Amino acid sequence: MSNAKALSEAVNLGIFIGVSQYESPAYEALPACDKDVELMHTVAIEIKKFDKAIILKNEKSSIIKDQIISLIEEYKGRKINEIVFYFSGHGERVEEQYYYVLNDFQEQRKNSTGLSEDYLDGLIREAKPRVFTKIIDACFSGTKYIKDSRENKERILQKQAGKLELENIYYFFSSRDNQVSYADRKGMSYFTDQLISCILDQERDVRYIDLSKELADAFSTDSDTQQPIFVMQGSYLDGFGKITTQQISQLMNKIGVKTDTATVPEKSDEKNESHSLAEKLKIIAARSSSICFDEKTIESLLGGFQDSLEKSIPKYIKDAFDLNIENSSVKFVPNKEQIGDWLSKKNNLFASQTYSSRVVIKKEYVKPEKIIVRKKNEYIDNLLGLTSRRMESFFSGKHQEEELVLKDVKTNESYISGFEYTSHYENNIFKVELNPKLQLLPKVSLWVVFIYSDKEFYAHYSHDILQKKSWETYSEAKCKKWSVLNIKDIKTTKSTDLAKHFVSEILEILERVTQQSIPS
Numbered sequence: 001m002s003n004a005k006a007l008s009e010a011v012n013l014g015i016f017i018g019v020s021q022y023e024s025p026a027y028e029a030l031p032a033c034d035k036d037v038e039l040m041h042t043v044a045i046e047i048k049k050f051d052k053a054i055i056l057k058n059e060k061s062s063i064i065k066d067q068i069i070s071l072i073e074e075y076k077g078r079k080i081n082e083i084v085f086y087f088s089g090h091g092e093r094v095e096e097q098y099y100y101v102l103n104d105f106q107e108q109r110k111n112s113t114g115l116s117e118d119y120l121d122g123l124i125r126e127a128k129p130r131v132f133t134k135i136i137d138a139c140f141s142g143t144k145y146i147k148d149s150r151e152n153k154e155r156i157l158q159k160q161a162g163k164l165e166l167e168n169i170y171y172f173f174s175s176r177d178n179q180v181s182y183a184d185r186k187g188m189s190y191f192t193d194q195l196i197s198c199i200l201d202q203e204r205d206v207r208y209i210d211l212s213k214e215l216a217d218a219f220s221t222d223s224d225t226q227q228p229i230f231v232m233q234g235s236y237l238d239g240f241g242k243i244t245t246q247q248i249s250q251l252m253n254k255i256g257v258k259t260d261t262a263t264v265p266e267k268s269d270e271k272n273e274s275h276s277l278a279e280k281l282k283i284i285a286a287r288s289s290s291i292c293f294d295e296k297t298i299e300s301l302l303g304g305f306q307d308s309l310e311k312s313i314p315k316y317i318k319d320a321f322d323l324n325i326e327n328s329s330v331k332f333v334p335n336k337e338q339i340g341d342w343l344s345k346k347n348n349l350f351a352s353q354t355y356s357s358r359v360v361i362k363k364e365y366v367k368p369e370k371i372i373v374r375k376k377n378e379y380i381d382n383l384l385g386l387t388s389r390r391m392e393s394f395f396s397g398k399h400q401e402e403e404l405v406l407k408d409v410k411t412n413e414s415y416i417s418g419f420e421y422t423s424h425y426e427n428n429i430f431k432v433e434l435n436p437k438l439q440l441l442p443k444v445s446l447w448v449v450f451i452y453s454d455k456e457f458y459a460h461y462s463h464d465i466l467q468k469k470s471w472e473t474y475s476e477a478k479c480k481k482w483s484v485l486n487i488k489d490i491k492t493t494k495s496t497d498l499a500k501h502f503v504s505e506i507l508e509i510l511e512r513v514t515q516q517s518i519p520s
Contacts, residue, residue, distance in 0.1 A: 010081035010130065014053030015068060016041040017115075019089030021058045023104050027090050034058075036088035036137060036192040039255045043196055044084060046251055047206060047240040051075075053084075061102040061113045068120075072127050082131035082238070083124060088189055091138030100138065124166075131168040131238050133208065137191045138174060168234030170208040172215070175228065190508075191228065194218045196255075199240065200248050207239035208232065220481050292454045293491050295425075302427040302450060304495035309432070312496070312503045317510065320441060321434040328429045328447075334479040336418035339449060339460055342484070343419050349453045350423035353416045360413045365404040419451075434506070442466065442513055445477040448502060452490075459485040461502065463509050 018037025020030045034057060041055045054071060056064050090101035092114070099105070099114035106113045124132050174191035198214040199206055212230040219227055306325050313323055330336060340353035421428060432446040443466040451458045462479035469475060485501065487493055 010079040011051035011075055012048055012082045012084070013071060013075060013080060013127075013129075014041070014044060014048065014050045014084045014086075015071065016044070016053065016055040016086045017059075017064060017089070017100070018055075018057045018087075019101065019103055021103060022090070022101070024106060026107075027101060027105070030089060030189075032189045033088040033137075036189050037086065039188065039196060040086050040088070040135075040192055042254060043199055043251055044086070044240060046247060047199070047243050048082075048084065049241065050084075058103050060104045061115065064102055064115060065119075068123060072123055075127070080127055080129040082133060083127060083129040084133045084135070085120065085124075086135045086137075088137040088192060091136070100136075129166065131170070131234065132166050133170045133172075133238075135172045135195070136174060137189045168238055169231065170212075170234065170238065171229075171231035172208075172212065173229040173231075191215075199243070200251060203243060203245045203248065205239060205242045207237065209236040209239075211239070217481060218483075294454070295423075297491060298425065298452060298457075299427075301490070301493060301495055301498065302425065305427065305498055306430060308495040308499035309430075309502060312499045313506070314503075317434075317506070320438055321436055321444075324433040324435065326431050327427055328431045330418060330420060330429065332431075333418070333429060333447060333449060334477050335462070335482070337416055338479075338482050339451075340416040340419040342460075342482070343451070344416060349451055349456065349458075351419055351421045351451045354418045354420050355414050356417035357412050357414055359410055361408045361410055363406055364409045366407055366409065368403070368405050423452075432502075432506070434510075443468070443474045444506070444509060444513065446502070446506060446509070447477065447479055449482075457487045457490040459487065459498075461485065461505065463505070465513055 016037050018033045020033040022029065037055060037057060041053065044050070045053050052071065052074070054067055056067055059067075087100050090105075092099045092101050092105070092107070094107060094110050097110075098117045099110055100116075100120075102113065102115055104113050110116075111119075172195070174189070194215060195211065198211050198218070201214070209232055212232060215228055216230070306327065310323065310325055317323075333339070343349065343351055343353045428450050430448045432448070434444040434446075436443055444463060445466055446461065446463045449460040451460065460482045462477075462482045464475075464477040464479065466474040466477065487498075
């Protein structure tokens with residue numbers, strides 16, 4: 001490529017900042033931020049194909065500002081397609097300004113030791129990228145723009161973003177003005193973990209608008225603790241780029257998520273026709289042995305799940321909550337329609353969606369009802385008159401069409417109402433309840449639904465924070481959002497391993513909700 005051509009092509013630039021250590025004792029360490037920025041940088045550069053992406057961890061404010069300015073100056077005069085800015089660390093609001101809290105941040109020297117939103121926006125405005133993407137995983141990341149909590153937060157954000165005078169802006173904020181951002185049991189911030197999970201969900205063109213909707217769904221049940229804000233203005237066609245199944249597998253391995261790529265046979269240069277029947281059967285036998293599992297595997301795994309879960313719950317949780325775990329049936333699963341809808345898009349699992357019929361009223365154009373005349377003579381006269389008019393129309397070659405009227409018409413409609421198992425094993429569904437022993441604590445409900453075949457294994461799970469209705473009664477679980485866990489290495493997974501995952505989920509839920517119960 002010639003230098004002239006290279007200079008004429010638009011470039012993509014990335015800035016990834018993570019701060020986990022702070023000089024000031026006013027800010028506690030955030031170990032998750034190191035992993036956040038490393039994994040986000042790894043995933044983004046694989047998909048986005050940046051011309052240059054800098055990653056800065058635990059650097060002082062002067063170094064970070066110098067690095068950002070150097071990046072902007074290096075590409076000054078070049079067409080910049082997109083700048084992606086990612087930050088994971090503490091966020092701080094001082095008066096009306098929001099600051100990214102850097103390693104040496106001091107509130108009394110906030111402008112020289114912090115990276116303010118206005119300072120960053122000024123540099124971006126100077127670079128004039130076609131697209132500016134900002135991903136902020138920090139406490140109170142929505143506050144910089146919030147002057148009055150009664151105002152529409154999204155509208156204020158859009159107004160401030162418009163001051164950049166850029167056509168395409170995509171902002172992802174991990175939490176609202178009065179909320180903190182949480183870390184999960186994987187050693188990552190919850191928001192970044194969910195974002196990466198959405199990016200690696202499937203082979204597709206990863207667009208920002210789709211990611212915002214998927215993240216909104218992921219946090220829909222946590223609106224009282226952490227709720228992201230998204231600001232989008234532009235074509236809605238922009239995003240990280242296309243990701244393939246191979247890239248997903250490679251990235252998941254690179255970031256430490258187990259996959260079953262080892263069980264996928266390598267492509268052969270020879271066509272299948274070149275193999276004899278005996279060779280084909282040997283290949284199928286080898287694949288069956290590595291991929292498939294039998295009924296005893298499921299019985300062993302799920303048969304011991306309840307006992308393993310009870311034993312894995314820490315004592316300090318049992319001191320605060322009465323734990324109740326019971327095996328349940330499809331009949332009692334809340335919002336089972338969502339699981340049924342998920343099954344309608346899957347094949348070869350030992351469960352399927354069920355359908356029900358309901359009466360719906362629709363507006364339709366129909367022929368008007370004929371009026372029956374009760375008096376005999378009037379009826380005969382009308383009948384003769386009608387026959388005469390029809391014959392006249394027939395012989396004259398004219399066809400009189402009856403006028404249609406719009407009416408409410410009842411009709412039966414089929415819809416997905418739930419699901420059913422085709423393999424009737426009794427330990428497929430569990431309801432976990434944490435009944436508070438202390439009045440300030442909420443009641444927590446967790447449903448777990450296992451669905452599988454001889455090759456695949458999934459766990460659907462959903463939790464609810466139940467509202468107190470009286471001294472002894474609570475609201476019912478609704479399970480508005482079901483999450484799905486796909487366990488690849490099922491043949492090596494034990495009941496204790498499965499239990500540990502859901503204990504982590506329970507602890508993560510309790511960490512979020514109990515924060516709201518601590519008196520200020």
